[in-house]
Amino acid sequence: MRPQNSIIALPVRYSGKRMFRRSRAVAFLLAVSACAATPQPAPPCATCHPKETARFLHSKMGNSIGAPTPQPAGEIKHAPSGSVIAIEQRDGRMIHRLTEHGLTAEYAIDYQIGAGLAGYSYLVRIGDYFFQSPASWYKTHGWDISPGYQQLPGIDFTRVITSDCLFCHAGAVKFADPDGRRVVNPALTAITCERCHGPTANHLRRPVPGSIVNPAKLSGHARDSVCAQCHLEGAARIVNPGMAFTDFHPGEDLASVIAVYVDSGAEAAAHVVNHFEQLAQSHCARASGGKLWCGTCHDPHGETADRVAQMRAICTSCHATLSAQAHPAGTLNCLPCHMPRSSAEDIPHTAITDHRILRRPQESPIQPGGAPRSLRAWTEPAPEFRDRDLALAELTAGYQYHSPDLIRPAAALLDKITSDPSCSDAVALYRMGGLLVNQERMWAGVGLSRRAAELRPDSADYAYNLGVDLRQVGDLIGAERELKRATELDPLLEAPYMALFALQYQQRRADDALATLDRYLKQNPQNIEFRTEKTRVVAGQ
Numbered sequence: 001m002r003p004q005n006s007i008i009a010l011p012v013r014y015s016g017k018r019m020f021r022r023s024r025a026v027a028f029l030l031a032v033s034a035c036a037a038t039p040q041p042a043p044p045c046a047t048c049h050p051k052e053t054a055r056f057l058h059s060k061m062g063n064s065i066g067a068p069t070p071q072p073a074g075e076i077k078h079a080p081s082g083s084v085i086a087i088e089q090r091d092g093r094m095i096h097r098l099t100e101h102g103l104t105a106e107y108a109i110d111y112q113i114g115a116g117l118a119g120y121s122y123l124v125r126i127g128d129y130f131f132q133s134p135a136s137w138y139k140t141h142g143w144d145i146s147p148g149y150q151q152l153p154g155i156d157f158t159r160v161i162t163s164d165c166l167f168c169h170a171g172a173v174k175f176a177d178p179d180g181r182r183v184v185n186p187a188l189t190a191i192t193c194e195r196c197h198g199p200t201a202n203h204l205r206r207p208v209p210g211s212i213v214n215p216a217k218l219s220g221h222a223r224d225s226v227c228a229q230c231h232l233e234g235a236a237r238i239v240n241p242g243m244a245f246t247d248f249h250p251g252e253d254l255a256s257v258i259a260v261y262v263d264s265g266a267e268a269a270a271h272v273v274n275h276f277e278q279l280a281q282s283h284c285a286r287a288s289g290g291k292l293w294c295g296t297c298h299d300p301h302g303e304t305a306d307r308v309a310q311m312r313a314i315c316t317s318c319h320a321t322l323s324a325q326a327h328p329a330g331t332l333n334c335l336p337c338h339m340p341r342s343s344a345e346d347i348p349h350t351a352i353t354d355h356r357i358l359r360r361p362q363e364s365p366i367q368p369g370g371a372p373r374s375l376r377a378w379t380e381p382a383p384e385f386r387d388r389d390l391a392l393a394e395l396t397a398g399y400q401y402h403s404p405d406l407i408r409p410a411a412a413l414l415d416k417i418t419s420d421p422s423c424s425d426a427v428a429l430y431r432m433g434g435l436l437v438n439q440e441r442m443w444a445g446v447g448l449s450r451r452a453a454e455l456r457p458d459s460a461d462y463a464y465n466l467g468v469d470l471r472q473v474g475d476l477i478g479a480e481r482e483l484k485r486a487t488e489l490d491p492l493l494e495a496p497y498m499a500l501f502a503l504q505y506q507q508r509r510a511d512d513a514l515a516t517l518d519r520y521l522k523q524n525p526q527n528i529e530f531r532t533e534k535t536r537v538v539a540g541q
Contacts, residue, residue, distance in 0.1 A: 043192055043193055043200075044200070044204055045193050045200065048207060052301045053193070055299075055301040055302035056193065056300070056301045056302060058302055059300065059301060059302040059303075060117070060302075061190070061191040061195065061300060062190055062191065062302075063114075063190055064113070064114070064168075064169045064170065064190045064191045065111050065112070065113055065114075065169050065170050065188055065189070065190050065191075066111065066112060066190060067111065067112070068093075068094045068109045068110075068111065068112040068120070068122060069112065069116075069120075070089055070094070071087070071094070071120075071137050071143075072142070073086075073087055073088045073089065074086070074087045074135075074142060074143035075087070075143075076135055076143050076144060076145060078134070078145055078149070078150075078152075078155050080150075080151060080152060080153050080154075081100060081152070081153055081154045081155060082100075083098060083099060083100035083154065083155055084098070084099045084100075085097065085098050085099075085133075085134060085135045085143075085145075085155075086099075087135055087143055093108045093109070094108070094109040094122070095107070095108055095109070096109060096122065096124070096133045096134075096135050096157075098134065098155065098156065098157065098528065100154060100155070100156070100528050101154075101528065101532050103528050103531050103532065105156065105157060105526040105527070105528050106526070107124040107126075107133070107157055107526070108124070109122045109123070109124060109133065110123055110124055110125045110130070111123040111125075111130070111188055113169055116139055117139065118138065118139055118347075118349075118350045118351075119136055119137050119138040119139050119141075119349070119350070120136060120137045121133070121136045121146060122135065122136065122137075123161060124157055126157075126492065126523075126524055127491075127492060127523065127524075128176065128182040128183050128184070129160055129161075129181055129182060129183065129492050130160070130161040130166075130183060130188075131157045131158060131159055131160055131161065132146060132157075132159040132161055133146065133157060134146050134149045134155040134156070134157065134159075138348070138349035138350070139349075140349050140350075140351075141348075141349040144348065144349060146159075147346070147347050147348065150348070154528075154529065156527060156528050156529055157526070157527075158494055158527065158529070160181050160492075160493075162179075162180045162181055163175050163180025163181075163244070163245065163246070164180065164237075164245050166183075166188070167230075167245040167246060168229075168230035169191070170188045170189060170190065170191065171188075171189040171190060171191055171192045171194075171195075172185075172192075172194075172246075173185055173188065177458070177459075177460070177489070177490060178456060178458050178459050179459055179460055179461050179490065179493075180244075181490065181492075181493070182490070182492075195229075195250075196213075196215055196226050196250055196300055197212050197213050197214070197215070197250060198212060198213040198249050198250040198251055199249065200212060213226075213250040213251040215227075215250060215295065216295055218251065219290070220290065221253045221254070221255070221379055222251055222252065222253055223293060223295075224276075224293060224294075225248070225250075225252065225253055225254035225255075226250045227276065227293075227294040227295075228254050228260065228276055228378070229245075229248055229254055229258070231273060231275060231276050231294070232254075232260050232273075232276040232277070232378060233260075233271075233273040233274075234260040234261050234262040234277070234378060235261050235262055235263055235372055235375055235393065235396075235397040235400075236260075236261045236375070236392070236393035236394075236396040236397050237258055237259070237260050237261075238258065238259045238260075238261070238389045238392045238393050238396070239257065239258055239259075240256070240257060240258070240259065240381055240382070240385050240389065241385065241388070241425050241427070243257045243258070244257075245257070245258065253379065254379065255377070255378075255379040255380065255381050255382075256381075256382070259377055259378075259379075259380075259381040259385065259389040259390075259393065260377070260378040260379070261375040261376065261377055261378070261389075261390070261393035261394075261397070262277055262372075262375065262376060262378055263369070263372035263373075263374075263375065264372070264373075264374045264375055264376035265372065265373050265374060266367075266369070266370075266372065271344060271345065271346045271352070271369055272344045272346055272347045272350060272352060274352070274355075275352070275353070275355045276294075276355075278354065278355035278356045278366075279292075279293075279294070279355040279356075279357075281356050282355065282356045282357040282358075283357070283358075283359075284318070284357045285357075288318075296314060297310075297311065297314055308332055308333045308335075309332070311333075311334055311335055312332055312333070312334055315334045315338075335353070337361070338357055338358065338359070338361060339353050339354050339355065339357060339361075340353075340354055340361050340362075341353050341354070342354065342365070342366055345368045345369065346369075352366075354366050370401075371397075371401035371402075371403045371405075371406075372397060372401070372403075372406070373405060374405075374406075375390065375393050375394055375397060375406070377389070377390070377393075387413045387416070387417065388413070388414075388417055388425065388428055390410075390413065391409075391410045391411075391413035391414045391417070391428070391431075392410070392414075392427065392428070392431060393410075394406040394407070394409055394410035394413075395407060395410040395411075395414070395431055395435075398410060407435075410435075411432075411435050414428055414431060414432040414435065415432060417432075418432040418448055423451075424455060426451075426452045426455040426456045426462065427452075429448045429449070429451050429452040429455070430448070430449060430452040430462060430465060432445075432448050433445045433446070433447070433448030433449035433452060433465075433469065434449075434465070434469075436448065437449075437469050437472055442469075442472055442473040443473060445469055445472075446466075446469045446470060446472075446473055446475075449462075449465055449466045449469045450466055452465070452466075453465070453466040453482070458489065459489070460485075460486040460487075460489035460490030460493050460496065461486075461493075463482050463483075463485045463486035463489060463496070464482070464483065464486040464493070464495055464496040464499070466482045467479045467480075467481075467482030467483035467485075467486060467496065467499065467500075468499060470482060471499070471503060476503060476507070479503060480500065480503060480504075483496045483499050483500040483503065484496075484500060487500065487516075487519065487520075491519075491520075491523045492520075492523050492524060494520070494527070494529075494530075497516055497517070497519070497520040497530070498529075498530075498533075500516050501513050501516045501517055501533065504516060505537065510537055510540075513537060514534065514537055514538070517530050517533055517534045517537070518534075521534070
């Protein structure tokens with residue numbers, strides 16, 4: 001199968017040896033964004049809103065990313081590869097050391113994601129890029145392999161953290177490339193007040209009502225979109241043409257920027273980021289006429305000290321009379337019975353709270369998710385985007401679940417869109433090009449991939465994908481040209497280097513192949529896979 005482009009939310013280990021779905025990593029990053037770590041500096045909001053600001057700085061979102069806090073030393077073995085990851089504290093810094101194939105890579109950790117409710121995930125910085133460590137710390141377990149790495153045949157510090165990941169875990173992050181990998185910011189900061197209240201510049205100049213967004217005073221999709229921007233993952237999230245995740249601003253309908261698609265025929269499954277879907281299925285939310293929303297029970301500025309009493313007050317505001325038989329005297333906590341916790345199926349060592357708020361949850365336990373048979377938009381995007389967004393969502397979920405039943409209708413919709421010679425949707429062209437190549441309609445696929453690359457001339461992803469397709473049809477000169485261009489556009493994108501190396505080595509151009517490996521290793525000298533390949537080539541000369 002042709003590797004899928006990371007912009008479409010299906011990043012791949014392009015060498016063909018290792019593949020993973022991005023959303024599993026994202027789910028864990030969302031899950032670990034938890035409670036107080038090292039507080040970020042007080043924003044200007046503190047001048048007029050000192051209490052709210054102080055609480056927010058110690059809240060889950062206020063500590064979505066920060067400097068790593070000390071943890072016990074540990075060692076993890078990755079069974080499929082036999083690799084070992086050691087974790088230690090040295091000179092006041094956390095160090096992750098990976099040993100694989102007799103080689104060692106060692107990195108100091110720059111950031112942790114979250115603050116320990118479920119666990120921590122860790123980022124290392126290499127140049128202008130951030131990569132996720134293959135080691136994570138879980139509150140209920142301790143050190144273990146990071147989500148998505150468990151079944152890979154080999155591991156390394158190669159999972160690049162992109163703009164769509166950092167959108168939900170950091171404040172305003174700027175990128176120097178159209179693919180969203182090269183970070184401009186000298187440092188990352190946690191989520192700020194602007195994530196829910198929108199840009200503050202006008203409000204700071206003229207702090208009057210209406211000059212800033214108050215989510216609690218919004219209604220319908222606009223209110224819910226504030227939370228859904230990060231807490232509604234669905235089966236696929238598709239950015240509308242010409243948009244980026246950062247184009248969403250509180251007060252808008254999320255569907256104007258991002259179309260979220262969910263399984264149309266099943267209840268929300270036991271996934272880490274399914275609370276939004278589960279709540280919508282609850283009788284409480286449906287019967288409230290839209291009054292019950294995330295903010296009813298969750299204060300984004302920080303939870304109260306007595307959570308049990310808070311939730312009981314919320315529940316009894318509607319359910320003032322309770323059955324004495326089902327609620328014996330002394331029963332104060334509503335959550336264990338009506339919102340029980342269960343193991344998350346997609347992330348190890350984590351649990352989720354059932355937000356369906358069932359009357360008798362034990363009679364309908366939350367179920368594992370499977371391949372969706374069909375998808376529906378959580379909120380329909382604009383009519384001109386509906387076929388396009390649905391097709392991309394079906395293709396994304398189809399590849400994730402290996403489902404021809406999703407891929408077939410996606411192909412039909414995309415074929416209709418991209419067969420128009422005036423189509424300028426680079427994402428649709430690229431994805432249809434991949435489908436055609438997979439169907440062995442090689443030259444037709446290359447034609448679409450070329451059009452996509454021409455529309456995105458600064459994208460290393462699109463240059464790489466065109467290079468892969470050209471190699472498929474036997475145009476080795478064209479393939480080498482595009483793969484080289486991809487490495488020049490993005491000096492730390494591993495995939496085109498490895499594809500270029502393989503092409504040159506198979507042509508018995510060992511010197512050129514070694515030069516390609518050395519160019520990458522100059523940027524990332526500790527990469528184990530490239531060092532392993534270099535050793536093999538040198539030994540074979």
